Amino acid sequence: MQFKNTLEFAQSLDKHDALKGYRQKFNYPQVNGKDVIYFTGNSLGLQPKIATDYVDDVMKDWAQLAVEGHFYAEKPWWDYHERLAKPLAKVVGAKPEEVSVMNTLTVNLHFLLVSFYRPNKKRFKILCEEKAFPSDQYLLQSQVRFHGLDPKDAIVEVKKRDGEHFWRTEDVLAKIDEVGDELALVLIGGVNYYNGQVFEMEKITAAGKKAGAFVGWDLAHAVGNVALHLHDWNVDFAAWCSYKYMNSGPGNASGIFVNEKYLNTKAIPRFEGWWGNKKETRFLMEPEFDPIATADAWQVSNPPVLSLAPYLASLQLFEEVGMDALLNKQKTLTAYLEFILNEVDKQVESTFEIITPEARGCQLSVFLHGEGRAIFDYLMEEGVITDWREPNVIRLAPTPFYCSYEDMFRFGEILKRGLQR
Incomplete structure (x- = not known):
């Protein structure tokens, strides 16, 4: 698939996503009155609404x-x-x-x-x-x-x-x-x-x-x-x-x-x-x-x-x-996140490195060369819930149950603004 770094393309992927309805089956924290972009399902998954x-x-x-x-x-x-x-x-x-x-x-x-x-x-x-x-x-x-x-x-x-x-x-x-x-x-x-x-x-x-x-x-x-x-x-x-x-x-x-x-x-x-x-x-x-x-x-x-x-x-x-459907979306969603990260890297002076090899699940660990914890704090303030590991790695887990392709695009825009600061 030929990815594009546009909102329209991300929304088109979501429109054809067989699992898009499951996003509504989970509760989301909110920051600034909006649902967060949640990348920490590798630490604590979101709450299924039926759990109550x-x-x-x-x-x-x-x-x-x-x-x-x-x-x-x-x-x-x-x-x-x-x-x-x-x-x-x-x-x-x-x-x-x-x-x-x-x-x-x-x-x-x-x-x-x-x-x-x-x-x-x-x-x-x-x-x-x-x-x-x-x-x-x-x-x-x-x-x-x-x-x-x-x-x-x-x-x-x-x-x-x-x-x-x-x-x-x-x-x-x-x-x-x-x-x-x-x-x-x-x-x-x-x-x-x-x-x-x-x-x-x-x-x-x-x-x-x-x-x-x-x-x-x-x-x-x-x-x-x-x-x-x-x-x-x-x-x-x-x-x-x-x-x-x-x-x-x-x-x-x-x-x-x-x-x-x-x-x-x-x-x-x-x-x-x-x-x-x-x-x-x-x-x-x-x-x-x-x-x-x-x-x-x-x-x-x-x-x-x-x-x-x-x-x-x-x-x-x-x-x-079923796991097959989850894994199919996971593969495409993670690949799209990787594409977005690489696009951002081309547009900013700061450089970062994806240290996760091709043998992966849905987690991408990103080494932010020359960046400190300030970028993590900025992401959190902007409603991107991610994970920081010393010395300067952020872990991103686009979980297929509740993450969307639009989330990936919007994250890229927020990350770019944070790095350009």
Whole structure:
């Protein structure tokens, strides 16, 4: 497609956008009396309007039924979480029994590493990307120390090449080969939070498995953003938050994936609680744990229904649209944003660099050479909600559910004015 940097062209793209009606299904903050241009769905997705209805239903059931809501609500609470498994499985490329929802992201990764990081004298090293999201770094360091090991010895980071802003798959694979039979675990962010790069998860998973290691993925920036096929890729486990591209609300519940080969067994080590026990015997209060035959066996407590309600609401929208349609729009929308950025760069003295490689979702990270935080502050004052990362990177995530092509054009005009100041 031959893009044009005009309002008319952007509006024509919106007119033919099959998803244009979904923009009206979300609530927008306002600045100066106008809806914002929202680029931070990679941090917190906008609120689906139907989320209020789903939460209100739970509140009404609580008021009218009290404890009986566990069994007699329209959506009974005791199996509320099960309603999320099927639509989530479509988003992550899994079987419904391989998916569950519980806790929050880093908590779930800690729980999963009880099962999938089992170091011994020979095989004890963890491979991750350089400068992973801080929570992942803290997670891995604390797990290693918990097992009596030194992070300097046990954690192996794959670095970017000098002068480059992205990781090369061949370097990841080479590092896996180098660590060899000392490798116990590969755990990488499927989409890097800083530069927006999508790792080649299938290839890396295959290499890690060939080396004899478990392979897991932190999919915080990937779920709802890129195509995933966790089951077909033979991934061992994964976890993700739900409040970014999944639009479930601040700090909301996390999803997990556990490959079916590890299901329906008592043999695998894990932290256990009564909500992971089979439903048929849960209320018999028996002393021995009898795991559910699905990923729900990793649950330890009853689900936070008020948190799951807006997540279920958002998943209804994903069910209606389907990932293929979202990804098709995402590709064009992100390409149009990149075009607009390049057009602005031609018209101003300041220069900037898109550091996100071609392997991307909907995030573009822009290195503003010679610019400081003042440009970010200006954008925010003008109603462009974006994200600033030191030293001078702004992250832009044109989420296909609620961002328009006109948003991209208008952002370019605002950015140009800000740089010309």
